[in-house]
Amino acid sequence: MSTSTEAGSSFRRWLRRPAIVPLARIFVVLVCVSLVATDGWLILKAREVQLREAEIETSNLASALARQASDSLKKADTVLLDLVERLQVDGMSPQQLQRLQGLMRQHVYEQAELHGLFAYDRNGNWVVNSFGEVPPGANNSDREYFVFHRQHPDDHDAHVGLPVRSRTTGEWIIPLSRRLEDAQGNFAGVALATVSIDYFRQFYATFDVREHGAINLALNDGTLLVRSPFREDLIGSSIARGKIFTHLLPHSPTGTALLPSVIDGVERLFSYRQIQGYPLVVITALAEEDILADWRADTHRQLFVVSLLALLLALFGFYLLRLIKEGQRIEVELVATRDALRSFNKRLEQQALEDELTRLANRRRFMHALQDEHSRAARSRKPLALVMFDVDYFKQYNDIYGHSAGDECLRTVADLIRGGQKRPADLAARYGGEEFCLLLPETDAQGALLVAEQIRMALEDLALPHAGSPGRRLSLSAGVNVCLPQPTLASGIESLVQGADKALYAAKASGRDRVVLYDGKVDELIG
Numbered sequence: 001m002s003t004s005t006e007a008g009s010s011f012r013r014w015l016r017r018p019a020i021v022p023l024a025r026i027f028v029v030l031v032c033v034s035l036v037a038t039d040g041w042l043i044l045k046a047r048e049v050q051l052r053e054a055e056i057e058t059s060n061l062a063s064a065l066a067r068q069a070s071d072s073l074k075k076a077d078t079v080l081l082d083l084v085e086r087l088q089v090d091g092m093s094p095q096q097l098q099r100l101q102g103l104m105r106q107h108v109y110e111q112a113e114l115h116g117l118f119a120y121d122r123n124g125n126w127v128v129n130s131f132g133e134v135p136p137g138a139n140n141s142d143r144e145y146f147v148f149h150r151q152h153p154d155d156h157d158a159h160v161g162l163p164v165r166s167r168t169t170g171e172w173i174i175p176l177s178r179r180l181e182d183a184q185g186n187f188a189g190v191a192l193a194t195v196s197i198d199y200f201r202q203f204y205a206t207f208d209v210r211e212h213g214a215i216n217l218a219l220n221d222g223t224l225l226v227r228s229p230f231r232e233d234l235i236g237s238s239i240a241r242g243k244i245f246t247h248l249l250p251h252s253p254t255g256t257a258l259l260p261s262v263i264d265g266v267e268r269l270f271s272y273r274q275i276q277g278y279p280l281v282v283i284t285a286l287a288e289e290d291i292l293a294d295w296r297a298d299t300h301r302q303l304f305v306v307s308l309l310a311l312l313l314a315l316f317g318f319y320l321l322r323l324i325k326e327g328q329r330i331e332v333e334l335v336a337t338r339d340a341l342r343s344f345n346k347r348l349e350q351q352a353l354e355d356e357l358t359r360l361a362n363r364r365r366f367m368h369a370l371q372d373e374h375s376r377a378a379r380s381r382k383p384l385a386l387v388m389f390d391v392d393y394f395k396q397y398n399d400i401y402g403h404s405a406g407d408e409c410l411r412t413v414a415d416l417i418r419g420g421q422k423r424p425a426d427l428a429a430r431y432g433g434e435e436f437c438l439l440l441p442e443t444d445a446q447g448a449l450l451v452a453e454q455i456r457m458a459l460e461d462l463a464l465p466h467a468g469s470p471g472r473r474l475s476l477s478a479g480v481n482v483c484l485p486q487p488t489l490a491s492g493i494e495s496l497v498q499g500a501d502k503a504l505y506a507a508k509a510s511g512r513d514r515v516v517l518y519d520g521k522v523d524e525l526i527g
Helices: 002-015 019-089 094-110 144-151 197-204 243-248 292-325 327-352 365-382 394-401 405-418 443-462 491-510 518-527
Strands: 116-123 126-129 172-181 187-196 214-219 226-228 254-260 267-274 279-289 384-391 426-433 435-441 475-483 515-517
Touching: 019 094, 019 116, 019 172, 019 187, 019 197, 019 214, 019 254, 019 267, 019 279, 019 292, 094 116, 094 126, 094 187, 116 172, 144 172, 144 187, 144 197, 172 197, 187 197, 197 214, 197 226, 243 267, 365 384, 365 426, 365 435, 365 491, 384 394, 384 405, 384 443, 384 491, 394 405, 405 426, 405 443, 435 443, 443 475, 443 515, 475 491, 491 515
Parallel strands: 475 515
Antiparallel strands: 116 126, 116 187, 172 187, 214 226, 214 279, 254 267, 267 279, 384 435, 384 475, 426 435
16 A cells, blocks of 8 residues: 555656656647548548449449340340341241241340341341331331441441431330341341340439449440430440540450540549440449548548547647646545545435435334344343334225325324434334334333324324224324343344234224234234
8 A cells, every 4th residue: 555655646746847748748749640640541541442442333333234235235136146047048938027027026025125126138128027017118228237238248247336216116226237148148138136225224224323423335436325324415426535445445345444524524433344245335434523422521520520639639738737736636626525425425325224205214224223222222231112103094095195195194104203203312214115113222111102102192183184094084003012132032123023013913903093012912912
């Protein structure tokens, strides 16, 4: 204990040294600088993490959409290959075309991405289509895909053409076509599968690219086929001047870059992916503003918190010397607080031994006092009296007047019993429910009976109405027991309580509103 006291005294003396103030200021500066530097580093790392996660998100989305576009075109191309084979092998007889038309209609019905299937002869005239009758004089020789196949005899791959409006329905479509040849390998026409742009529009709309994000499907030359959010005026427009088509795509089929949009100038994180087997590229983009929105909000909060902490540390530094000077005063206040706490704890302990309703001693305190007074009476060879009270017909009182009135009744009775405490050693207590006790040290039977009768009479004088009592007023029954404790008799306390309880029972059994002293006749009455 002495070592601890000496250490505390040394520490307080060190706090009073003049050098402590400059040291405290240096400490505050170092902490503030470290806090700002650490927070700045964390902010930059958080920005990198946000951008990295967005890069992964856009890259995965581009990969998934490229796979979807490839699958859609492959399904359409598979149907187209079957159509080409049937036209070149089976010919174009009326019977064959009629059967082929039904098959084409079935393919369009089963594949949501297909808008229609068509076949044209070498002059561009309609031969057969999935919509039914061929319109009179219908000719598609002016279409880009028809001109392409007529001018490229060595190209037997599927050709993805420029987006056009369907002459059948007026919808925007992406033409996927193949060259038809006769037995000598000469140009015999074109087989065409039209892919619905609305199908891609609806599919792309299911993806959340936040407020300013975008999804693009374009040809390798930069011709825009579909854009989400959808803008019809952009279909067929060119985005070839963008860095994806001028710098990135020629060197790698996939990539990610933070670039300004050639359409609206918004800075976006773009991920692109070339569709394998087709001259198409999928481009997904998230706006930098959307990506870093949460990061900016977090940064503002962090800067506010760091600024607040720096301000608090500065204030701490300015007031450190004053706090040190006030240390002695605070120490005195702490001692006073300690004493107040002790006093408060003492009051709490006292409350723990007090009945909340009546403010009399509770049963716990009564039993402690009974043991103490019993031991004292045994040593001094003086009598010890105990009076037990019970409010007559209290249950009926509660039932008639209510619990609030019952509580008030108990408080009134408690005040009267408290008046029986004539000396410091006397103790009035609530024993339980409507039962009360009055412990009277150094009191003989005559004195205890007198005190009990005075309390009973005091309640009688109040004449409190009680409709459930035969006397129409509130009354008390009391049992008195007096003993001369023996030091060697361990059961004296129990006998004292039991005797008083029996006397109380006898008082109630003989008509209530009376005081009975415990003796042999009481046992005979109870028996």
